[in-house]
Amino acid sequence: MATLFGSGIKRREDPRLITGSATYTDDVKLPGMVYAMFVRSPYAHARIKSIDVAAARKAPGVVAVYTGKDVKDRLVPVPCAWNPPGCDLKVPPHPQLAWDKVRYVGDAVAMVIAETRAQVRDAVDLVEVDYDSLPATVDPEKATQKGAAQLHDEIPNNIAFIWKVAGGDAEAAFRSADASVKERIVQQRLLPTAMEPRAAVASYNRGSGQLTLWCTSQNPHIHRFLCSVMLKLPEHRVRVIAPEVGGGFGSKIPAYPDEALVSLAAMDLGRPVKWTEDRSENYKVTIHGRDHIEYVEMCGTRDGKITGLRTRVYAGLGGYASTAGPGIPTILHGLIYSGAYTIPNILGVIHGVYTNGTPVDAYRGAGRPEAAFLVERLVDIFARKIGMDPVEVRRKNFIPRDKFPYTTVTGLTYDSGNYEGALDKALGMLDYKTFRADQVRARKQNKYLGVGVVSYVEICGLGPSAVAGAVGFGAGLYDSAIVRVYPTGVVKVYIGASPHGQGEETTFAQIVADEFGYPVENVEIIHGDTDNTPQGWGTYGSRSTAVCGSAVKVAAVKLKEKARKLAAHLLEANEADLEWKDGKFQVKGSPDKAKGFAELALMANVAWNMPAGMEPGMEASAFFDPTNFVYPFGTHVCTVDVDIDTGEVKILRYIAVDDCGPPINPMIVDGQIHGGVVQGLGEALQEIAVYDNEGQLLTGTMMDYAVPRASQMPFLELAHTVTPSPVNLGVKGCGEAGTIASAACVVNAVTDALSPLGINHIDKPLTPARVWAAIQKAKGAKP
Amino acid sequence: MIPTSFDYVRAGSLKETLNLLAAGDGTKIIAGGHSLLPMMKFRLVQTPRLVDISRLEELRGITEHKKGARIGATTTYAELATSPILRERCPVVAEVAAEIADLQVRNRGTLGGGLAHADPASDMPAVMLALDAEFELRSKKAGKRSVKAREFFKGPFATAMTEDELFTGIVLGGMGRTAAAYESFDQAASGYALVGVCAVVARKRTAIAAITVAFTGLGEVQFLSPAFDRLVDTKGDRATLAQAALEAVKGVEIAGDLHAPAEYRRHLAQVAATRAVQKAYERAGA
Numbered sequence A: 001m002a003t004l005f006g007s008g009i010k011r012r013e014d015p016r017l018i019t020g021s022a023t024y025t026d027d028v029k030l031p032g033m034v035y036a037m038f039v040r041s042p043y044a045h046a047r048i049k050s051i052d053v054a055a056a057r058k059a060p061g062v063v064a065v066y067t068g069k070d071v072k073d074r075l076v077p078v079p080c081a082w083n084p085p086g087c088d089l090k091v092p093p094h095p096q097l098a099w100d101k102v103r104y105v106g107d108a109v110a111m112v113i114a115e116t117r118a119q120v121r122d123a124v125d126l127v128e129v130d131y132d133s134l135p136a137t138v139d140p141e142k143a144t145q146k147g148a149a150q151l152h153d154e155i156p157n158n159i160a161f162i163w164k165v166a167g168g169d170a171e172a173a174f175r176s177a178d179a180s181v182k183e184r185i186v187q188q189r190l191l192p193t194a195m196e197p198r199a200a201v202a203s204y205n206r207g208s209g210q211l212t213l214w215c216t217s218q219n220p221h222i223h224r225f226l227c228s229v230m231l232k233l234p235e236h237r238v239r240v241i242a243p244e245v246g247g248g249f250g251s252k253i254p255a256y257p258d259e260a261l262v263s264l265a266a267m268d269l270g271r272p273v274k275w276t277e278d279r280s281e282n283y284k285v286t287i288h289g290r291d292h293i294e295y296v297e298m299c300g301t302r303d304g305k306i307t308g309l310r311t312r313v314y315a316g317l318g319g320y321a322s323t324a325g326p327g328i329p330t331i332l333h334g335l336i337y338s339g340a341y342t343i344p345n346i347l348g349v350i351h352g353v354y355t356n357g358t359p360v361d362a363y364r365g366a367g368r369p370e371a372a373f374l375v376e377r378l379v380d381i382f383a384r385k386i387g388m389d390p391v392e393v394r395r396k397n398f399i400p401r402d403k404f405p406y407t408t409v410t411g412l413t414y415d416s417g418n419y420e421g422a423l424d425k426a427l428g429m430l431d432y433k434t435f436r437a438d439q440v441r442a443r444k445q446n447k448y449l450g451v452g453v454v455s456y457v458e459i460c461g462l463g464p465s466a467v468a469g470a471v472g473f474g475a476g477l478y479d480s481a482i483v484r485v486y487p488t489g490v491v492k493v494y495i496g497a498s499p500h501g502q503g504e505e506t507t508f509a510q511i512v513a514d515e516f517g518y519p520v521e522n523v524e525i526i527h528g529d530t531d532n533t534p535q536g537w538g539t540y541g542s543r544s545t546a547v548c549g550s551a552v553k554v555a556a557v558k559l560k561e562k563a564r565k566l567a568a569h570l571l572e573a574n575e576a577d578l579e580w581k582d583g584k585f586q587v588k589g590s591p592d593k594a595k596g597f598a599e600l601a602l603m604a605n606v607a608w609n610m611p612a613g614m615e616p617g618m619e620a621s622a623f624f625d626p627t628n629f630v631y632p633f634g635t636h637v638c639t640v641d642v643d644i645d646t647g648e649v650k651i652l653r654y655i656a657v658d659d660c661g662p663p664i665n666p667m668i669v670d671g672q673i674h675g676g677v678v679q680g681l682g683e684a685l686q687e688i689a690v691y692d693n694e695g696q697l698l699t700g701t702m703m704d705y706a707v708p709r710a711s712q713m714p715f716l717e718l719a720h721t722v723t724p725s726p727v728n729l730g731v732k733g734c735g736e737a738g739t740i741a742s743a744a745c746v747v748n749a750v751t752d753a754l755s756p757l758g759i760n761h762i763d764k765p766l767t768p769a770r771v772w773a774a775i776q777k778a779k780g781a782k783p
Numbered sequence B: 001m002i003p004t005s006f007d008y009v010r011a012g013s014l015k016e017t018l019n020l021l022a023a024g025d026g027t028k029i030i031a032g033g034h035s036l037l038p039m040m041k042f043r044l045v046q047t048p049r050l051v052d053i054s055r056l057e058e059l060r061g062i063t064e065h066k067k068g069a070r071i072g073a074t075t076t077y078a079e080l081a082t083s084p085i086l087r088e089r090c091p092v093v094a095e096v097a098a099e100i101a102d103l104q105v106r107n108r109g110t111l112g113g114g115l116a117h118a119d120p121a122s123d124m125p126a127v128m129l130a131l132d133a134e135f136e137l138r139s140k141k142a143g144k145r146s147v148k149a150r151e152f153f154k155g156p157f158a159t160a161m162t163e164d165e166l167f168t169g170i171v172l173g174g175m176g177r178t179a180a181a182y183e184s185f186d187q188a189a190s191g192y193a194l195v196g197v198c199a200v201v202a203r204k205r206t207a208i209a210a211i212t213v214a215f216t217g218l219g220e221v222q223f224l225s226p227a228f229d230r231l232v233d234t235k236g237d238r239a240t241l242a243q244a245a246l247e248a249v250k251g252v253e254i255a256g257d258l259h260a261p262a263e264y265r266r267h268l269a270q271v272a273a274t275r276a277v278q279k280a281y282e283r284a285g286a
């Protein structure tokens, strides 16, 4: 029988998503529902002198107005859930509504609730807040310097933590190196821009004392836990439902003030309360990504052996520490500084810094793209310095194929890899040699072509729970599944992960259907409701298939075993004499003595004739805790044509060779790679969140924040190598790979094109204006 | 994203529309709504009443007019882009319309609405200036009048129209022996022009007989530049063209912003002007 594993069947979630029949949080409508909206600070930094809510209270339709004073004693401040060890993290209180100070534009000051959306919109304008504005600090490096505005009195120089990663002896390596290079790299702030903004609907049943919160969550169990903490409610009284969620990219992992506030109001009012962001609010208050200023160095031998890597990083955290904020630029960033290479000496010093900006948290790749970017940029810059082809430097330093599992000096153990294989395949697709020759010819005609190569490794499949505990992540990282087989044999699988665009309703059904010898239609995947799914940790960090998918498999295998025993009993055969063939257990050599899974499920569910000691029913659960992370890798190559006259970058070809182990559904894998690459190209070429010196967000709408459009994107040429992981199903993650590779790939290509001008680095995004300015500067600097 | 409350009237006739505008109470016209509604949602515009003119047949459509064309104010960009009359008589208008924004915007956004809105970065004003278009306006009090494009655009979002006036149509004189080309560089997020240049060139064999060049996106308002007159009787050689482009932007106060610093815009304007003139020149010889 053909297996579904490996088959690119269409995503079953798509018909409802593209025909408008899906239910998102904002589609939830309950009787008696009222609408919340927030009064948000127009200042990045200010003391609140007074708040006058009298006029708003009297406005038509208004049912309640809350300020910080009203909720201070009733809510636990928004928790930060990641405390990396050994860095003395300072977490200031993060009030749901400001107590006395606001710390970024958009910080909530009051919540108004009214009968209709229009009424609440009118009423928020009537809340009068008297502010004493303060100087702001928005640059994570400058914020640590003398004279910078201080956000939190108890946190000197705005430094939340200084975290170090060290392996080998970097100082000695640099001292004795043949050659070294350094660069200052800015990894700009980005706006995650999920298609669906955030929303929440809270409903409280006074009779049962049960709070139900529908919200845009990537991890409803984490939201249940954090909301119960903030609201001081027993956890079993809180039910969180993530209905359809329209993308997250990390921005729907954290707990936010608004979710707790609408819940509190629903409990007070005894009426359901809804809040939905609009896009400008989304850009102001939903977490941002990246925001690093990095001083980076690499050293090595003249013949291309890399001997050391050193960084000093200033990572902006925004006004408060978001849920996973401190873990992103540390654990998920510094630990992977070795990249695909055997770098023997590494030292990274990361400063986490509070600034007057929106809190920063996980954004597609979360720390790993920043690491891949700086490592891959440095390899190119180093190669140029020693006059070697950057591809050769990569080859020379790759962790050899026969050295896996490989432990880096930063302490990670890479499960598997074949970096040369991916590199060779990508270069073959391009025909690297020919391109280099074309490049030389083009330069003679004043045409600037360039090629960028990136060989990345990422940490995915987060992760072993013991490691989560050891690195200060306040949660487990196993995942779970309940496989429930109905009397007629059809199956529902309840999972702890919470897909929101990744297609796991399809891939997980493929796993189960294969196990039971079923068509995929017989299996349905249920997720997102904490009242009917087992404890799990959600969907992020390219973890769901590697971890939750494994739990699904383990649970399904348990039932298959039960079915085998039952089949032996019913067929009056020895278990050892049975074989699984054509979707049935049959007595070897007697194909007419056979039982399919559906029939066995019926027999187990009616339990008329069970073997002694076997429980009735056909249901199993599994909790899967991986023994290690998985480490997908690959090589991306792109070629560009830079218009020297205008600074415009045209991508000629984009080739992505990724290795995420055996793909369960190759079409879905390619979709994930497409999306990831495009997001990275946006980061490379046009996306940047800009604050002015007063902390005003200048890119507050999509008229100024340039998410990539289809028409701006090149054709993507995808290919794969397959190196199974020894950790679980063999599969690795693929959700973040594209983003991790593509930003560096484009910048490497553009700086390669401009190398005749002596340009080593241009900070992302490579807008025509920036590239042109770099060209002008280089030309001016030349004699 | 909820506007302040307002009344909505779907206009049944031109007369009714003019009467409502004459009330002078801040009533606003809505055509495609693509510029107006975002401003209302941000509450940058607050109006007591909207008069929807999108179903007034007499304001819509493209007709032949002398050697050129007349375009009704509520004609959409999509209609301009596919108009056989324009493709034949003023192809540059159809070309530019086809490149504005995306399909959704082109299906609803109207030429009259765009011109009345007078965004200093929008594309069509430059084309209208270069083609020496005439705009038809009408009010209850003053009746009909027409205003040349070059007298119409007064500043950012400011025009020669009075509050009670309705924009009814655009008259294009036809290209005669000239040819036109438009070159622009877009802002990646909004798709509006960082700079755009429309050039109209007439040739006598290989020499330029007449030339008009208009700029958009550079500053407060679109403008015609006389600097290119020096190209008359030349073949538009590189050096002279570069000189003219340089002169055209010299002294122009250019706004810089986060997408393009002033210096870069100034440079791009010269590149766009050079490319537009060269293209128009080639087309005029074809």
Ligand SMILES: Cc1cc2nc3c(=O)[nH]c(=O)nc-3n(C[C@H](O)[C@H](O)[C@H](O)COP(=O)(O)OP(=O)(O)OC[C@H]3O[C@@H](n4cnc5c(N)ncnc54)[C@H](O)[C@@H]3O)c2cc1C
Binding pocket: B028, B029, B030, B031, B032, B033, B034, B035, B036, B037, B053, B073, B074, B099, B100, B101, B102, B105, B108, B109, B110, B111, B112, B113, B114, B115, B116, B117, B121, B122, B123, B124, B165, B166, B167, B168, B190, B191, B192, B193
């Ligand atoms: C996503 C997006 C991208 C865009 N990209 C571009 C671009 O690349 N280039 C570009 O040039 N433009 C661009 N635009 C702007 C677009 O061209 C204008 O929004 C559109 O043309 C306005 O026409 P409308 O019919 O929608 O006007 P409306 O929004 O209905 O009206 C605009 C203004 O004009 C007034 N008005 C409208 N019609 C009349 C009339 N007949 N008489 C008197 N007053 C009137 C209204 O009262 C209002 O003040 C873009 C817009 C959007 C939304």
